[in-house]
Amino acid sequence: MSGRNSNMASHTDVGSQMSSPMAFIFVFNLLLGAGALALPAAFADAGWLVSTVLLVILCFASFVSASFMCEGMAIANVLQNVACPKKNDNVTETEQLLAGSANGLQLLKYEFSDYESDSDTEYYSNLSLQISQSQASLGGSRYSFRISKRIEMAEMAEIFFNKVGVVLFYVAVIIYLYGDLAIYTVAVPKSLANVSCIPDLRDEHNVTLCWNGVSHDAAYRIFVLIYVLCIGPFVFFNAQKTTLLQIFSSILRHTSFFIMVVIAIDRIMKHKHGVPKPQDVKPVIFDKIPDFIGVSVYCFMCQHSLPSFITPMKNQNRATPVLLSALAACLGIYAVVCYTATFSFENLEDVYTLNFANFGVIPIRYFLELYPVFCLTASYPIIGITLRNNLKTLFSKEEYPWLVDRVVFPLLTIIPPTIIGMCTENVEFLVSYTGAFSGAAIQYIIPACFVLLGRIKIKEVFGREASSVNKNHSVFSSNLWPVVLLVWAGCCMAFVLYYKINAAFFSDN
Structure with missing residues (x-):
């Protein structure tokens, strides 16, 4: 990796500070998100007992992976600060660290001057060798592991992976994020069109009509444009600019799930029509486990x-508790919603809210x-901001003109999903192409590889003491945990592959 990548974080500004509750x-x-609405049907289809066990395991695996991401970000910040300190700073963090060793600082500055012509591998190998000669004065234990720069997954891949790994990373991330945005661009306008249109109103060609003779398909495309024009501009700013939207959405989410749970419990208590008998609810259905x-x-995710x-x-020391509490809260909500849905509806729709269409x-x-x-x-x-930042990193340029940085990249993020949304409203088609493979890669494989390779690099550069003072170090400090996560990812992909093959070739049997 040439020197042009050395300051990629500089064009993805951090933004204002965020409290732990936010x-x-x-x-x-x-x-x-959307997965929570599809989960009850999958939960019931796979069986309440095996689904409960798997739900806890999947939640725990996601927490392990998230903690690896935090550690990887801290290591990437340290390596980037060493490799490329800000030239306009009077005293950089690296210089403060090496102040006690003139020889060490001289060696490090020598490497900076030669960085443009070295590959990434050669650079870190030479840096490791030279710094190890002045290890005692380097003081790795005094180095700050604070995540001071926002380093996206794409840039972390540039730091930790070789060229092949970087290419595979971009394939997985681009498929997943663009697929996610395409699904959102289709699902929301489709829901709006279904609510606003009357299914029984048709013209002489049996085309569903909405208002003033507008067809359902035309209404859907109108909602696509309205949706993108309303929500797309948020992609031009930082995540913190969506604070009010996030608070409002959080209130709506809690209210919606609370109402669904109350209605489901009421159905169970009153034994309403369509409530299954307890003996008819299966604990295990093996054929549906891959789907779940x-x-x-x-x-x-x-x-x-x-x-x-x-x-x-x-307060980045609160990162682990924040992640754990968010995942635990979602696990609790998932469990309550899935159990009440399973025992209150005999036939669950793929999107759980459709079960309340006749309320x-x-x-x-x-x-x-x-x-x-x-x-x-x-x-x-x-999702859009994350994709935008990764696209900026992909092009590997230190600084962009204002127009390119603030306009072109956000448009590159928004336009492709919008085009897909105008061409199709088949959510299942989009989900199948987005694929659980890229999802499993992003959630399990990539963070596990980040932390494995990051721990190796940080020990080569600073010695074994460095990892022990990393405040963002994962609580799963043994290298066995990333290996377990990789094995788990392989198992998940095998299950999903089985499901895809079974659905494609044996669904009619």
């Missing part, structure tokens, strides 16, 4: 957006039908 709300909103895992992977939340936190109280019915609009709308800017 970081919790951001992560919580990102977790409690595929849905659940998305329910606990937050790793790709952690740099936008953790970096601006005022007698019309305002509540419409509120629940529009819930997908609420939850996906709040996540769209976060």
Whole structure:
């Protein structure tokens, strides 16, 4: 990697500081997204017992992975500060560290001057060798592991991976993030069109009509444009600019799930029509387990957006409790919603809110039908900002002109999903192409590789003492944990692959 990549974080500004409660709300909103609506049906289909066990395991695996992301970001900050301190600073963090060793500082500055012509591997190898000669005066234990720069996953891949690994990383991230935005761009306008159109109103060609003779398809495309024009501008700013939107969305999410749980419990207590008998609810249905895992992977996905939340936190020592509490809160909500849904509806829809389409109280019915609009709308800017920042890093330029930085990259983020949304409204088609493979790679494989390679690099540069003083070090400090996570990812992919093959070739049997 040439010197042109050395300051990639400089063009992804951190933004204003964020409190721990706000970081919790951001992560919580990102977790409690579209996957939560598909989870009850998958939960019931796979069986309540095995689904409960797997849900806890998947939540725990996501927490392990998220803690690896925090450690990886801290290591990447340290390596980047060593490799490329700000030239306009009077005294850099690296110079303060090496102030007690003139020889060490001289060696390090020599490397800076030669950085433009060295590859990434050669650079870190030479740096490690030279610094090790003045290890005692280097004082790795005094180095700050604070996440001071927002380093996106793309830039972390540039730091930790070789060229092949970087290419594979971008393939996974681009597919996942663009797929996510395309799903949001389709699902929200589709929900709006379904609510606003009357299914029984058709013309002579049997085309569903909406208002003033406008067809359902035309209404859908109108809602696509309205949605993108309303929510797309948030992608031009930082994640912190969506604070009010996140708070409003969080209130709506809690209200929606509370109402659904209350209605489901009322159905169970009153033994209403369509409530299954307890003996008919199966504990284990093995053929549906891969489907449940595929849905659940998305329910606990937050790793790709952690740099936008953790970096601006005022107290980064609270990062682990914030992640743990957000994941635990979502796990609790998932469990309550899934259990009440399983024992209150004999037939669960793929999108849980559709089970309330015939609810007698019309305002509540419409509120629940529009819930997908609420939850996906709040996540769209976060996903978009993450994709925008990774695209900026992909082009590997230190500084961009204002027009390119503030206009071109946000448009590159928004336009492709919008085009897809105008061409199709088949959410299932988009989900199948987005794929659980890229999701599993981002949630499990990439963070595990980051922390394994990061721990090796930081020991080469600073010695074994450095990791022990990393305040953002994962609580899963043994290198066995990343290996376990990689094995788990392989198992998840195998289950999903089985499901895809089974659905494609044996669904009619």
